[in-house]
Amino acid sequence: MALTGLDIYKLLPKTNCGDCGSPTCLAFAMKLASKQAELQSCPHASEEATAALGAASQPPIRLVTIGAGDNRVEIGNETVLFRHQETFYHQTALAVRVREDDPEREARLEKIAGLRFTRVGEEIAVDLAALEEESGDPEKFAAFALRAGELSGLPAVLISSSLPCLGAALEKIGKSRPLICPRSPEKIEDFAALAREHSCPLAVDGGSVEKTAELSLRAREAGAEDLVLLAGSGSLKEKLADLTVIRRQALRKQFRPLGYPTIAFTNPDADPEAQALEAAVLIAKYAGVVVTDLIRPEYILPLLTVRQNIYTDPQKPIQVEPKLYPVGTPDRNSPLLVTTNFSLTYFTVEGEIEASRIGAYLLVVDTEGTSVLTAWAADKFNAASISRALNDSGAADLLDHRNLILPGYVAVLSGKVEEESGWTVEVGPREASGIPKFLKTAYRGGTGKDQS
Amino acid sequence: METVIEKWPAAINTVTIGAREDGGGTRSSTVTIGGETTLPFLAFEGAPPHRPALALDILDYSPDDWPETLREPFREALGDPAEWAGLCQEKYRPDLICLRLQSLHPDWGDTDPERAAETVRAVLAATSLPLIICGCDHPEKDNLAFPLCAAAAAGENCLIGFATEENYKTLTAACLADNHAIWAQSPIDINIAKQVNILISEMGFDPKRIVIDPNTGALGYGIEYTYSIMERIRLAALDGDKMLAMPLLGDVGADAWRAKEAKAAEKDFPEWGEENLRGPLWEAATAALLLQAGADLLIFRHPEALRKIRDHLDNLLDIA
Ligand code: B12
Ligand code: SF4
DSSP, X not given: OOOOHHHHHHHSOOOOOOTTSSSSHHHHHHHHHTTSSOGGGOTTOOHHHHHHHHHHTSOSSOEEEESSSTTOEEEEOOOOSSGGGSOOOSOOEEEEEEETTOTTHHHHHHHHHTOEEEEXXXXXXXXXXXXXXXXXXXXXXXXXXXXXXXXXXXXXXXXXXXXXXXXXXXXXXXXXXXXXXXXSSTTHHHHHHHHHHTTOOEEEOOSXXXXXXXXXXXXXXXXXXXXEEEOOSSOHHHHHHXXXXXXXXXXXXXXXXXXXXXEEEOOTTSOHHHHHHHHHHHHHTTOSEEEEOOOSHHHHHHHHHHHHHHTSOTTSOOBOXXXXXXXXXXXXXXXXXXXXXXXXXXXXXHHXXXXXXXXXXXXXXXXXXXXXXXXXHTTOSSHHHHHHHHHHHTHHHHOSSOEEEEOGXXXXXXXXXXXXXXXXXXXXXXXXXXXXHXXXXXXXXXXXXXXX | OOOOOOOOSOOOOEEEEOOOGGGTSOOSOOEEEEOOSSSTTOGGGOOOSSOOEEEEEEEXXXXXXXXXXXXXXXXXXXXXXXXXXXXXXXXXXXXXXXXXXXXXXXXXXXXXXXXXXXXXXXXXXXXXXXXXEEOOSOHHHHHHHHHHHHHHTTTSOOEEXXXXXXXXXXXXXXXXXXXOEEEEEOSSOHHHHHHHHHHHHHTXXXXXXXXXXXXXXXXXXXXXXXXXXXXXXXXXXXXXXXXXXXXXXXXXXXXXXXXXXXXXXXXXXXXXXXXXXXXXXXXXXXXXHHHHHTEEEEEESSHHHHHHHHHHHHHHHTOO
């Protein structure tokens, strides 16, 4: 529970000595409660006070790491229910399930490794391989876990309710910190001991939020610190309810037993599209790990995009540095295109110029990270800002011509840009997808060196 | 452990679209949206009284620029809005039809406002579903067409759009005269969304007959903004802001199919997989997020996207 100023005051020496910089212990307590001060500032605080306050200053949702090394993922440590209140910090880890008895399992693991894409200059990829034990044979499962790591290169989620199977697998791959995921509420202390022994995170599945809270307490007492809570196993309605209740209890009530990130499974019996839509909801609604059976890029790419969008900081659009960028290998006659410094806009346009295989310069105007039309509507993408960017870029020294290409959506700016900059404007297509064709056929300035 | 149940002081308005014979129209069904007293799909706090409604787009011209994936389901009807509407109703079973009078636009054919009204009549005759009518987003042309179209659909209780902060008067007057509901659009801005509703209401129009379109950014192309603006509108409404208590509209299809990932061909992006799976799912995933943010009415382009979301709603509402 969060401590109030008065709760904290009771733990302080009450001498009002002022050494902390506050005039009284009460004033200092108030500052601590509103997180404007730290307890270290009081040199006289007792050990008891330090312990009590230390517990209260932990984040309401624990940060849990799955995996070790470069491809580890961190989940949890979220602070809000709605992203506009701040942002969501640690994006949902996407796990693809591979069943031990699947004859195609090796091919599947290799495919998982290939589920990575570049969007808006960011690498987006599947994070975890969820390995479902089916043989009941510890040796087999351990060998499978080891092989899965080699083939996928990803940290694992070990799904099994067999202690010997999990134990054997952890002997082999425990160092890579897989998430241990027993799918039953039985013997939680034994699983917790295993998690402690290998210092791995542990999922707890009580079957209901109340039971899960009980189990998490027991697991904690048995020495497992990094817990992940399983949300709902029935319909999507139940999962959504569980995820919401857990997040609220943790953030609003600082209810410790639920102060952990969550894991949710899409319904394995549903068709792939239904699983994909379910996963989209789980990503938006607080799941720390989502496990699905999806393997085709048609389903994974939208999900990774959902995650990228939901976890974008709403206060700062992703931006690129405003300057002149060469695309391909431009020469002195290559076309010059103009765009804004919103990452989505920049990378879309850059991608299309690249696809045209015509070397070009792309002038990126500082529009505070807004898109072409948004920036135009906000008067940030106008004759003045474009001309200024053109002058500052040094484009005139690099090019023999004086032609620039404006985005089709801001054709209305042509006249003014010509007036202000002295360059000749050509209006490009509206959508970036039209750029290759435009550069090859319609563009009249320069000569556009073909590199294909 | 005591579950945190949120009790909100206010509820979302309900809006009905369409009129049966007993309501002065000729529709075989009507659609009612809104009425929520909690955040989306939190049944433990109160089940949503109405299922979100799903509409399918039809155009008043043949969209030759649409990708093949999107043209295929309507192939035999493209270019004939009445036939297109009939095909949709029979084959794909949306809750409503959304007629887009895009050819009014100077860049898209510059057709006569009278022709638009005729199209409205023809579509009403060809389908018995409730109708949404959408102008061409060119204020002058829209203002010529709105009164004619509203009159052509008199009695049918359509949803007509869209009204914006700069252009709401003609549409509002037309909807007042012929008793239609208004689709009010704002550019992903909660204050402007509220302002449009205030302006429309100040003309004597019932605010409980307005639907808010906070503007859809597609998955990968702005949905992170739309999502949060919708959430903020819904939170403000449940907290008692009457000028934001309208049901929310997601114009999903029109926006999702602008995304490269939705329409690109497999031969150009083999690593993205088959376009016939990818496109409809891109649209459906956009819709799934908007539903979580509070959308009550979704307008689709691809019938597969609509079907997937219908099933998804069963799953969310736990209807086997
Ligand atoms: C997301 C969004 C926002 C976000 C900002 C996103 C951002 N970082 O820019 C927010 C919510 C903050 C926002 C705010 C506003 N917005 Co806004 N917004 C959008 C939305 C939904 C998507 C924009 C987007 O991300 N597009 C994707 C990018 C990639 O597109 P793009 O930059 O245009 O690039 C494409 C093309 O232009 C082309 N291209 C780009 N560069 C080049 C270069 C060349 C040479 C060529 C050939 C082509 C080319 O390629 C790209 C892909 O095809 C659009 C509506 C829509 N669906 O398009 C409205 C929209 C752009 N916004 C609009 C408005 C009015 C505003 C506001 C002024 C409203 C307000 N008063 O609050 C504010 C201004 C904010 C400010 N003061 O800075 C209007 C603009 C109207 C108009 N036509 O004038 C739009 C069109 C919505 C509408 N229909 O009313 N917006
Ligand atoms: S330093 Fe400690 S004891 Fe002294 S006033 Fe501050 S809180 Fe009280």
